[in-house]
Amino acid sequence: MTVGSQAGSTPGLVLATANQHKLIELTRILAASHVDVDVRGLADFPGAPEVQETGSTFAENALLKAHAVAAFTGLPAVADDSGLCVDALNGMPGVLSARWSGRHGDDAANLRLVLAQISDVPEERRGAQFVCAAALVLPDGQEHVSEGVVRGSLAREPRGQNGFGYDPIFLPVNSTLTTAEMDPADKDKISHRGRALRALAPVIAALIG
């Protein structure tokens, strides 16, 4: 894989996200999957459309974003939509994870709100899962979606400095560390985003590589 936009390189694929944290994770996971295509970020395509995430599922939103960016750039686009699904909140915040507090992208406020909402929920009902849908859309409109899930439970206080979003309160099954305390490579091995992207990697390799 070649990262960036070196002069003379053939652009292979655009990662359709404005979220820098996601851009880093997606790039890192594709690199570890040995997908042999050039990977670019949206920063190389000024004026790319901002897509409203109006879908009611992760897959719908990932496809909305990938379609918009493939159409704008004329290149294959990969997008993810992901979130935290809390059992005691009937699977929410779900697709609203990034705007749960009403303030879009305010990770700290979103996390604090979830902790407050389930503060009375006993240990045995604090189960949760991270879910990611990863979509690949080709310029001709062809689309592929894969989904990755990691089960776990929610800590009562945030811990750890790595990752982003709800990572500081998410304890994967059989882990004593939150995903914000894990080494990034260890996190990718089990994470929702790692699982979804690795499932998509052979499709990317076959269609673009």
Next chain:
Amino acid sequence: MTVGSQAGSTPGLVLATANQHKLIELTRILAASHVDVDVRGLADFPGAPEVQETGSTFAENALLKAHAVAAFTGLPAVADDSGLCVDALNGMPGVLSARWSGRHGDDAANLRLVLAQISDVPEERRGAQFVCAAALVLPDGQEHVSEGVVRGSLAREPRGQNGFGYDPIFLPVNSTLTTAEMDPADKDKISHRGRALRALAPVIAALIG
């Protein structure tokens, strides 16, 4: 029905709620149901236990409260647990309706948070319902529960001064008024609390009246 605690009256039933809005609604609905028992509030029983609403359903929480108050007072107790179930939030806030923002009983903050969370949700997916479970528990532990539901959708801005909780944003099916704009007697006819209490009224009459 006799309301209050007049000297010489036989106490018949305790309404197990510390919420003054609910006390008024429950009393009004029982009065309209012609249940011929004395109705008292918790104010007549200093030291009555504060019950943690740890149940995962409305019925569980209503029973928790009614059992605690029946045991403390030695009188039949009626409690309700109720909330707003929003389709686009997978049925939440549900049992967390009164503490959705993390601030227990802050109606304005809870309502604002729901509006913010579904601000991008289109008209056709703004369905919601109010649900109420009403529980009667006798001093011997005998219990009865009934449930009432009213379907509707959520307005984009609060309207109306009556009622409480999420009333200012709830539009019952076939109504152009929010439940906070409706006349209280009209609201009781269709409300979740009205339906649950009227279903329980014959049981109250048979066992206590």
